[in-house]
Amino acid sequence: MRRFTCLLIVATFSIAVSAGWSPAQAQFGKLKDKVQQKAEEKVAETLEGSESDSTQAEGESGEAMEPAGEAKGGTATSEDMALYTKYDFVPGDKVIFYDDLSREETGEFPSRWNLDQGVFEIARRGDKNYIMCTDKGGIRPRIERGPLPPRYTVEMEFYSRGPDFKGHWFFIKWLDGEGEEIGEFGVSDNDQTHLTFGSQQLANKVLASPLSPGIHTMRIMATKSTMKCYIDNERVANVPAVDGFQPVGLRVFMDPWLDEPDNPMLMGRFRFAEGGKTLKEQLDEAGRIITHGILFDSGSARIKAESYKTLADIGQLLAENPALRLSIEGHTDSDGAEEANLTLSRNRADGVRTYLIETYKIDAGRLETKGWGESKPIDTNNTPEGKANNRRVELVKL
DSSP states (O other): SSSOGGGOOOOOOOOOOTTTTTOOOTTTTOOOOOOHHHHHHHHHHHHHHHHHHHHHHHHHOOSSOOOOOOOOOOOOTTTGGGGGTTOOOOOOOOOEEEETTTTOOTSSSTTTTEESSSSSEEEEEEEEEEEEESSSEEEEOOOOSSSSSSSEEEEEEEEEETTOOOOOOOEEEEEESOOOOEEEEEEETTEEEEETTTTEEEEBBSSSSSSOOOOEEEEEEEESSSSEETTEEEEEEEESSOOOOOOOOEEEEEEEOOOOOOOEEEEEEEOOOOOOOOHHHHHHSSSSSESSSSSSSOOOOOOGGHHHHHHHHHHHHHHHHHOOOEEEEEEEOSSSSHHHHHHHHHHHHHHHHHHHHHHHHHGGGEEEEEEEETSOOOOOOOHHHHHHHHHHHEEOOO
16 A cells, blocks of 8 residues: 555655665574575665765764854854744653663664564664664564553654655554554655544645755654644644544654665664643742753753754743742763763753853843752663653752
8 A cells, every 4th residue: 555645655764874884684583585685785785885975964964963163043052043943842851762772782673672564673873873674664662552641752863865865754653552553643755744643634744845864853742632743843743633542652664665675764763751741830839840852962062953942931931030040950861971971961051051141131140050960860870761861951949
């Protein structure tokens, strides 16, 4: 059936990759026949032979790179947020499942996922791992099956070769109690998106601009009655009333469309989190705000543009409550040296303070900063989810 029709053109996950990828290996120890061996050799050649493409993608995708100097339209402490002024995505507060694939072994099946069908394995590009799919199929995060939270967010990275390449379809699918698919959000051919529940197509939008080569992100922000979907900073679906939709699970599905042996797909980090109370509700009830919506690259204190909505909400809260004073406090997980984490958390808190003062004209005397490093975890540092919860910014009422 090739996924509905061409009108539903779905999730893209194009992959152009560079030198540094590991050749595909056997999955689950099964013997390969000659045809499969030939296909995997062709995949290896494709992944190892696209150095110029991946070099371009590294810069465009916002991977963990230290920025040099001040971004146009931003401040010295933040990326340019000009393209995010209509971006209203805020990540969920409590991480349920998080996988950046950092502990996986190249050539092995991703250990924190269940296989439904297809051929999946870990491949490496530069210093990062990705899930590579060399055949149409689906995988599910290993989480307890049950009704999804009343408010939740999903974020998934995928790789695009850019507008000159067509073919890859990437989906995030919702499942019912029987494991049957009851909805999907997809992106395909670098500019086509759709949102479908059952047989009802709720959105089918063409992106304002085709995706450039590099890493991009699919995002979902859902409540019991509403659904918003995004590709990078662009909102592609906004459903104000969702009736009778009660999923209990999630699946990632990849379809290369073109049945060629050198046409693998890549996905990167995946984050599924429960939504929470508003900033004001947190402040009124606990005297502090815990947010995971202020984002930084790994090891960097420069604020990422995706943080725009969270910072705008904080700026508005301060503007509407002129007597409110806050201590901005940075926290890290336990990875890395303790002293380095302490310094990093201080620098991040200082950066948030500077941004709020410069952007929203908040009186500097109303904002203090502290950096706690890894010394005040709110979750375990023994799981990826716990570490993701510990990486946070808190705003404490003074």
